Amino acid sequence: MSTFSANKPARAPERPWFSSGPTSKRPGWSVSALTGAPVGRSNRSKVTVARLNQAIDLTRSILQIPADYHVLVMPASDTGAFEAAMWNLLGERKAQLLAFESFGQLWADDAVNHLKLDCEVLSAPYGQLPDLSQIDPQADLVFPWNGTTSGVCVPNSDFLDGHRGLVLCDATSAAFCMELPWQKLDVVTFSFQKALGGEAGFGVLVLSPKAIDRLNTWDSGRPIPKVLRLKAKGPNNTQIADMKIIGGDAINTYSFLVIEDYLDALRWASLEGGLEGLINRCNRNFNTLREWVEATPWIDFVAEVEDQRSTTSLCLKFVDPAVQAQPAEVQAKLAAKIGSLLEIEGVAFDVTGYRAAPPGLRIWCGCTVDADDIDSLLPWLEWAYAEALAALEVA
Known part of the structure; x- marks a missing residue:
């Protein structure tokens, strides 16, 4: 099993809204x-x-x-x-x-x-x-x-x-x-x-x-x-x-x-460049999260085929063997605990997977999200995963 530092990351996302619907408002909205x-x-x-x-x-x-x-x-x-x-x-x-x-x-x-x-x-x-x-x-x-x-x-x-x-x-x-x-x-x-x-x-x-x-x-x-x-x-x-x-x-x-x-x-x-500009924003967000997923041993995409992976609603599952060995209800509790920890810290809201999906995380990477906020979120995901494992005594 991977181990991580218990220290909280120093930088937090400026806009912690990663829900898959309703999704984040545009940058600068009031x-x-x-x-x-x-x-x-x-x-x-x-x-x-x-x-x-x-x-x-x-x-x-x-x-x-x-x-x-x-x-x-x-x-x-x-x-x-x-x-x-x-x-x-x-x-x-x-x-x-x-x-x-x-x-x-x-x-x-x-x-x-x-x-x-x-x-x-x-x-x-x-x-x-x-x-x-x-x-x-x-x-x-x-x-x-x-x-x-x-x-x-x-x-x-x-x-x-x-x-x-x-x-x-x-x-x-x-x-x-x-x-x-x-x-x-x-x-x-x-x-x-x-x-x-x-x-x-x-x-x-x-x-x-x-x-x-x-x-x-x-x-x-x-x-x-x-x-x-x-x-x-x-x-x-x-x-x-x-x-x-x-x-x-x-x-x-x-x-x-x-x-x-x-x-x-x-x-x-329209100011972002219309459809082309919006798609480019999505692709930047997706690639930022994709690179982290590919480098992180305990998480993977639910979508099994690379060219069938959404660039907006990124659904992730736990692949750490020690977690996979646990019953589905324990894995669901792990996902819920991660989501709760991130919400308490105010760094990410509503990132647990859909209730009928495999237990895991779901992070919206659509056009109203900024890639810098995705990048800032990633160390927090690792911190929350380690904290949740310890709290649930998953070994």
């Missing part, structure tokens, strides 16, 4: 960023509609979303946006769902147990991807681009070449941090509070012309709650795409404090 919010105004007033349209336009510009794709804001975060897509679009043909972490499994459970679709779930344990060669190009495909809870990411978009069915992509921990192949994706969702550290409660739903065509030409007949409904009454009592909602009209009332916070993050992203 509540004064919200002072321009049009609070107390109707969500249909000119000023509030203009704010929302500005957020949608900036989102489109930074993410380089094609002009013929529709961008709209949905209630209930990424979950609400993705559920709306599933409930409105799926069922015309067979669906396949990739489940290699918690949220992919959630969409699979919804498809099987609630929507009761003709579907196939392609599963893989934490740390691995399903066999992408098993994807049927004729089926509708549902998958997360990046596994926030597993740290596993699809390595490229080659598996989508020639896909004929709709492609629904949960990109909540990939958008603004990774390039997305828009022309191969028909539905993309993400949330304000992920990559850009915005406040919670709303999600973004991006629909391709192919997705709009599905809305206009096929109806499941299933009842859909209003907050998820993307269709409206058309000619001869048909159901077609609700272009008021898809055009940006509110399904329900927005918080314009949240919209203002998102606008602030988008303006910062």
Whole structure:
């Protein structure tokens, strides 16, 4: 077993926020960023509609979303946006769902147990991807681009070449941090509070012309709650795409404090060089942590294949043989103790792994985090690991 000095490191991260959601605010953020919010105004007033349209336009510009794709804001975060897509679009043909972490499994459970679709779930344990060669190009495909809870990411978009069915992509921990192949994706969702550290409660739903065509030409007949409904009454009592909602009209009332916070993050992203600048920030953070992981014998990535490792949500597992020999509940206590020690010292918040993942750590390395803070965190991880081992008497 590795041994470390019990001395606390001298330098602490200036910004100790490494949660995987909601993530760290942009550097320099303060509540004064919200002072321009049009609070107390109707969500249909000119000023509030203009704010929302500005957020949608900036989102489109930074993410380089094609002009013929529709961008709209949905209630209930990424979950609400993705559920709306599933409930409105799926069922015309067979669906396949990739489940290699918690949220992919959630969409699979919804498809099987609630929507009761003709579907196939392609599963893989934490740390691995399903066999992408098993994807049927004729089926509708549902998958997360990046596994926030597993740290596993699809390595490229080659598996989508020639896909004929709709492609629904949960990109909540990939958008603004990774390039997305828009022309191969028909539905993309993400949330304000992920990559850009915005406040919670709303999600973004991006629909391709192919997705709009599905809305206009096929109806499941299933009842859909209003907050998820993307269709409206058309000619001869048909159901077609609700272009008021898809055009940006509110399904329900927005918080314009949240919209203002998102606008602030988008303006910062533009100043950082847009998508290219944000990706470069992520890569610097990832490489700083990667080099430490590769040099540290007691820790390793949950993601087993190098080119499938997330650059945002870095999930780590204990590989010290003495720790691995312990029951899972002891390893979970070790991770919790490390997290508690770091929080008490005020040097890192919310860095324990997801509850369903292998016991370990999860450190957000997205674009709002600074590489210097990752670098400052690393000696604290070693200190906390040694302290936790001693406290739990793991030998």
